[in-house]
Amino acid sequence: MTTIDPRFERSVRRWLRAYPRRWRLRRSDEVVALLADLAAPGATRVDLRTAAGLVRSGWATRARTRPPLRHALAYRLLDRRVPTRYRGWVRDDLEGANAPVRVLVTVAVTYAVISVLLPLVTGERPRPPSSLTGAVLMGMATGLLSRGPWQFRKQARKHLVAEPGEELTSDSLLFGMVMRDRLTARGTVGTGVVAVAAVGLAAVAACLLAPTRLATGACGQGCVETVSRTRDGVSPALLAVLAAALVVGVLASVLSRRRLRRLVPLRPAQHARRLIRPNSRHALLVGMISAYFFGLAWVEGTGRADLFLCVGVAVAALLVLPALLVAWRAARSGPDDLALVDVLTIARTGRLRAVDTYREGLVPALVPTD
Template structure:
C-alpha cells in the first residue's frame, strides 16, 4: 500500500522513517533497481536545476557548459559509488522492526552475523592497476610538462604580496624527479620488508569463522576508474601545456611508493591456497601482516540488520532497545 502524499514527501525528501503499515511498499522501493537514481535526484535536485537553467539560458551562464557537465558527471559517479551504502542505510532505517514488534519470517531485525571484508585478490588487483596507471601517467607528465607553478613575492605597503605564477620548468623538474626516484627506492624496500613479514606470519593466521569476503564493489571500481581517468586527463593537459604541472607532482611520488608493495601483496594473494569452504584472505589481513608483522586478529561477529529466513516461534518480539542481538534461525542451504 502506497503511503499518503504527506508521508511520501517526508520519506522521499527528508528521510522520515516509514510507518509499519507501508513497509511492504518501502521494501519494493528500496530493493528496486532505480532506488539509487531516485535518491540522487533528491540529493542533487538543486544542482541539477541550476545546471539546467544555466545551460538553457541564452547568455554565457554562470560557469559555462564545461563546468556544469563536470558537476553532473561527478553527481552521476557519486550515485553509483554510494548506491550500496545508501541502500544499506535505508534498509536499517525503514525496514528494521522496532522494539516490541512481532517477528515474522521475512522481517528485518538486528542480529549478530559475520563481518564483511574485501577479498585480497580483488581489492589488490584493482588498487595495483590504478597505482600502475597513475605512476605511468604522472611520471610521463613530470618528464614532458613544459610549465609549472612558482611564487612571486613583491613588497607592498604594509607587507608582502604573494602571487602564484606559471614558469618554465627547470630546476623544479629535477626536484620532482628526485622525489620520484626516492619514492621508488623506498617503495622497493617496503615491498621487500612487507613480503618477508607476510611469509613469516601467514602460516600462523587463525581461522575466521565470523567473516565473509567479497570482491570490490561496482561503486568502488567505478570510483577508482573515474579517479584515475581524471588524473590522466589532467596529466594530458599538463603535458600539452594547457595547465601547469601540479597534480602529477602531488600524485606521482605516493603512487610510485605504494606500487611495489601492492604488487608483492597481490602476488602472494594469488599464490595462497584456500581450503574449500574457507573465506578468501582479506586485503586488510595482508596489509596488517605486512605493516605490523603479526597474524591478524580473529574478527568478532557484528550487529547489523538481517532478514529472518526460517520459521520463528510464536510470540517472539524485538527486544528493547531494538539494536540488541536477536538470534535468528539459520538461512536455508543454497540450492
C-alpha cells in the same frame, strides 16, 4: 543427480534477470534445475519460446509486486516508508546492483536542475559545464559512493526494520549481531594494481610533458606569491625525486614480501568475518577516483594548469605500486579466505590483523521456507 551444462545455466539465469532480485534469490536454482530436466539432450541455451515466457512472466511479476506510483514517488522524493507488502521491492532497491548507478543519476539530475533548468526559468542561457563543475560533480559522486554501506544501513533501518505492531515478512529486518564484511584479497588487489599503475603512468607523463609549472616568487619585502613558470625541459631535480620514490618503493616491497611470506600462514581464524567480492559500487568508486586523477594529469600535462599536484600523485604511485604488486602475488597464491585488510595490514605494519568481532547490524526477521 544430472550435471547441468554451465552454458545452459548461464543462459537460464540471463533470462531470469527479468524477474525481481528477491524472486531470483529464492527460486532461480529451482527454475534452472527444472528447465535443465525439460531441455533437449545437449542443449546449451534456452529456446526462444521458453525465453520469451520467462521475460513475460518476469515483467508481470515485477509489475504485480511493485508499489503503486504514489507510494513509489513518496519513497523516491520524500523518503517515505511504503506499505509492508512492498517491503521486498524496497529491499531490492537498496541491495540491488543498480543502487550505485542511481547515485550517479542523482548527481546528473542535480546538475541538470542547477545548470539547465534554473537558467531557463530565469531567462538566462545555459552554460556548458566547466572543469571546476566537473570536478565538483565527480567529488559528489565519489563521496556518495564511498558512503554506500553506511547509507544502506541508514536506509534499511528506516524502511526495512519492522515497527511495533507491524506484520513481519520475509523481507523485514530486525536488529541483531552480524558478521563483519571484508573484501577478498584475490581480485581486489589486482584491481588496485591496475588503477594505481594507470594513474601513476598518467601522472608521470604529465610531469614529463607539462609546459608550465607552479613556482614561488617574491612580490616585495617579506612577501611571496605563486607564479607560473615556463619549463625548459624536464628538471633533473624532478627526475631525481621520481627515481628516489621508485627506489624507496622497491625496497619497501622487499620488506612487505618478507612480512607476507612469514605472517600470512600464521593468521588467526576469523569466525566473525564474511568475505565478499567487489561489487558494482566498488568498481564505480575506483573508476571515479581514477577518472579524477586522469583529468588532473590531462589538465596539468596540457598546460591548462601549472604542474604541481601531479608531482605528488606520481611520487605516491611510485612508492605504493611495487608493494601492491607484491601484495597481488601474495593474494593470488594465498588461501581463499585471505582478506584485503589482512594483506594490507601485514604488508604495511608487519603485524597480524586482530580477530574480527560480531557487530550490531540487521538480520532477517523471518527465514523463507518456500
